[in-house]
Amino acid sequence: MEPGGCEAGPAVKAVAAVLPAGGSGERLGGATPKQFCTVQGRPLVSYTVRAMERVSWISDIIVVVSPENIETMKSIIEKYGHKKVTVAEGGITRHRSIFNGLKLFSENEFSNHLLQKPEVVIIHDAVRPFVEEDILLKVVMAAKEHGAAGAIRPLVSTVIASAADGCLDHSLERAKYRASEMPQAFLFDIIYQAYQQCTDYDLDYGTECLHLALKYCKTNAKLVEGTADLWKVTYKRDLYAAESIIKDSLSQQICIITDVKEAVVQVGFLLHECLRSQIKVEAVSVSLSKGNSHLQNIFSGQCYNFVCINDKKYATEEIQQLVNMLEESNIPLLHPVVLISAHLNSLENTSFSIDLEELTRMKKFAREVKRKNILVYGLLVQCKEKRSPWRGQEQGNTAPRLANNRGIGT
Amino acid sequence: MEPGGCEAGPAVKAVAAVLPAGGSGERLGGATPKQFCTVQGRPLVSYTVRAMERVSWISDIIVVVSPENIETMKSIIEKYGHKKVTVAEGGITRHRSIFNGLKLFSENEFSNHLLQKPEVVIIHDAVRPFVEEDILLKVVMAAKEHGAAGAIRPLVSTVIASAADGCLDHSLERAKYRASEMPQAFLFDIIYQAYQQCTDYDLDYGTECLHLALKYCKTNAKLVEGTADLWKVTYKRDLYAAESIIKDSLSQQICIITDVKEAVVQVGFLLHECLRSQIKVEAVSVSLSKGNSHLQNIFSGQCYNFVCINDKKYATEEIQQLVNMLEESNIPLLHPVVLISAHLNSLENTSFSIDLEELTRMKKFAREVKRKNILVYGLLVQCKEKRSPWRGQEQGNTAPRLANNRGIGT
Incomplete structure (x- = not known):
């Protein structure tokens, strides 16, 4: 079923997904990057891949991992019988890894890959395993219409700015701001063009794809309210939570x-x-x-x-x-x-x-x-x-x- | 042991704590407010009370609950043998509840309570059970010096502002902002004076105590980096996480x-x-x-x-x-x-x-x-x-x- 088959709006020709999975898991406090931590005996990244894979209208999934984890990722794909997945080598930052993933669609002439360039590409974190088809469809359709789209959630805590002396400068009015979450989706040409124009500073210190589409392609992303399921496994307590949710679903x-x-x-x-x-x-x-x-x-x-x-x-x-x-x-x-x-x-x-x-x-x-x-x-x-x-x-x-x-x- | 006994700095005469516990738990998706949900057979609020109670230099703990939960809270105190705790009736919003809690220290002449007015008051959420003495001491000492202090954490997600059409207006540079967490601490006279000057709008729509101290008392709170333990039980997955953490600690x-x-x-x-x-x-x-x-x-x-x-x-x-x-x-x-x-x-x-x-x-x-x-x-x-x-x-x-x-x- 193509996205257009479910909801009103133009059908999308081809949809692919890029999952950056190159993180080092510093915040988790363990040696294993969080995407490779096992939950009920299975690495977290495998749940996320499965969540994308079961969506019939996603044709290709690129998982971008750091060079030292390429073999690990390949063995996970083999062991859990994942289809549609290609492993790409990550860069040293999040943006560089995503860019590497996108290049696989665009540089076919120079490589052995035969991946069709998608009309819309989804970008989703490997550490958000509970993503549902419904929100994927929403961001893809919004990206088709607006060029870019991303899931958002209400802020859980007030956001504040500190002054140089480590004291409160001002606090933001919580209702006016949102947390930018994943999945995000883009017309492939827009996000690829944005990455090609990025400065090294963007690639090294930025994290937000929606920001790049705005800065380099003047594309104001459509923001889509997501559900609480979209949360990112960040800390050890999140692994505990993921474990319990998966056990429950069993x-x-x-x-x-x-x-x-x-x-x-x-x-x-x-x-x-x-x-x-x-x-x-x-x-x-x-x-x-x-x-x-x-x-x-x-x-x-x-x-x-x-x-x-x-x-x-x-x-x-x-x-x-x-x-x-x-x-x-x-x-x-x-x-x-x-x-x-x-x-x-x-x-x-x-x-x-x-x-x-x-x-x-x-x-x-x-x-x-x-x-x-x-x-x-x-x-x-x-x-x-x-x-x-x-x-x-x-x-x-x-x-x-x-x-x-x-x-x-x- | 008084706070001043642990670290350099002036000793604090008396420290009390107010725990707002009046929330309805909407985000949790259940009928029971999250502070009364049981974790390993014990209500969450009891863990938080215990975390404050074991700190020898905290003399009084006020738990502010909505009128319908006063008996529940009293029975929890009885059942788990909590000491130092007084139950106060909450208002319809978070700020009104905290204000009600603070009034117990200041209106002794009109009530039956014999609570000593503290020099410094800690405000902490009832749904943050894993707070440690170390961070409590830090915010208390900083409040003694600066008038107000609060724990902060790095942002997990990028924060964005949306335009009227539901599209991205701009994203904030993540490194410049922080999430405002709990515990916070104040010189009692400062926070009480701030609440007395609050407008109804503040009391009904605000959530941030540090903001009130800044707005009404020109007090720029000292921001103290907290640990990941300070997280707030907000969603069902957080209850799962709390359960696993408590099991682990057993x-x-x-x-x-x-x-x-x-x-x-x-x-x-x-x-x-x-x-x-x-x-x-x-x-x-x-x-x-x-x-x-x-x-x-x-x-x-x-x-x-x-x-x-x-x-x-x-x-x-x-x-x-x-x-x-x-x-x-x-x-x-x-x-x-x-x-x-x-x-x-x-x-x-x-x-x-x-x-x-x-x-x-x-x-x-x-x-x-x-x-x-x-x-x-x-x-x-x-x-x-x-x-x-x-x-x-x-x-x-x-x-x-x-x-x-x-x-x-x-």
Whole structure:
């Protein structure tokens, strides 16, 4: 979908993004630059790349890193299966790095890259991982119209100017000013022309791209109110916050998959009812062996937790099919995928036994897919009486009437 | 200790603090104002009060809350054993709330309060819990000299001014400006006089106390560079960050207490050696029954984790004594206190048994003190061979040679 397809306004021919990621992380107080710090086991820059990558109308993403981090960045791209990404070598300041990134689009004749020059280029910090498609679209459309655009936020603190003696000179009226945030977007020709005219002083001491577009191209950027998500990971406390936000997002969605047998569908329905007050739940009844476009939609909606319910004793095959579908869907597996395979022991049968060979097979499978960031758990559910499990709950009991719950897996 | 006792400069006669806590928490996006949101089970404002309270030279703390939260605040003071605190009723804006707080010092003749008018008053946000004594001292001393002083921080984002059409008018050169943060401090007479002269417009739309001192008393506040800890809990992500910082601070210190028997002291020494590369460890050898001033120092140094090692089978009595000392030390128990009682089974004796009656007594005791925010755990350690436990490690093994570790407790 092109930006013009979503909102009124002219369609944009091509949109690319440049992510400066050359910072040294001084303010974080650690040795690792903040963009490479891991959050839930994954480098921060990978979350930001993913946030841009999932936007279908962004064609290329340039990540600009300092020379010593080029190999690190390449291995991150490899490890997390990022597409559309090109690594560029950064300069010694922020503006020099962004300029280097932009050059990749303009100097194709001299290089091996075959990157199409975009009509609009987004500039976004590698340390702002929670950017949403909505604000990206807004700044791109505003840049198409005004030549430049940037996200802004209200000031959290009053801004003051100090006199030479270290005393207060004056304070700014907070309501008249805004914090300039990212993303920003520019007609490529405008920002590139601005950088070409920059003085060394600009390149060494400046930080604000909107300022360059104004100074050198007389382009007054359109300012777009952004949401609180746009904040920049600056201090160690911000890494803590990012970690908690990502953890939170992990547990917000679950998809219950059942086959089409009535008894199993009913269990799925009851589980759905139990869970829906706590987390976002989808439920589908499909034959996994046939594939399903509805499931594809669920994957791309970033639901990565599944409970597959069936009445076979083991269902390694079904789980294998789900894993295959996940892999074929070609989505980068950002967060761990959790698959719980719940096996209802034959509803008519009260005997209970574990097939050790099957169990070993399942555990081996779980170990294998764990490497792909897919966590498989198995659950054997035995009903105490000859009736549907969870029926106890329908009658007002809070605990399901299950005689045994046995966990297997990783 | 008075401020003047720490640094060169005149001693300050009396220092009080006003904490505006009347905010509605709009930016947080929740129903509970952020100062009353719980972090690790305790309201944020309680952490901030504690941070001020532990500074011996601050005599009074006024917490200004909106009328509907007065009872909540009083119950927080009661529950967490805060001292020195008076609750004041806030106004409808930040400036009106601070003014109300200041009035308590000046209108004693009309009220029941017997609060001494301070020479210097600190104003600090209830949602900045990580303020340290060092910066408080700096702003107080600077206020004594200059009449007003406030903490500042570098700007994280560029500040821009927008034109009437929503486009960029100009951006400020980041290096010339600073974010005005808290704490601030004032000679009481200056800030009170400024508030008395304020217009309604100031009281309704202003937020910056330094600005009032400049406008009405021609006092140019001294600006003091603060540390990154001074940040204000504004958004939900800041609550996550505060939670992680507090969790981190919980595990940074541990005190190992042994009695004076040689074998036990040796185990304590080895445990100290094992742990010291990971966390800050103190070790003391004392008879708990006699009390100990060294332990008192440890409490006030905010070390709230203890491992008591002894060679009795159970040591409920010793643990009870430690709990008594903690309570008598009269320190507010901010974080949960963790007490691990490690009992070395007679080093000469390889038999092992559990006295169920003693175990029940210990568990009951653990349940009781848990209400006071003290978590007691017990550990029975049985040595496999007739030699010191941990000696295995001295020989290069990583696992201590213990046959049994049994946990009891909460």
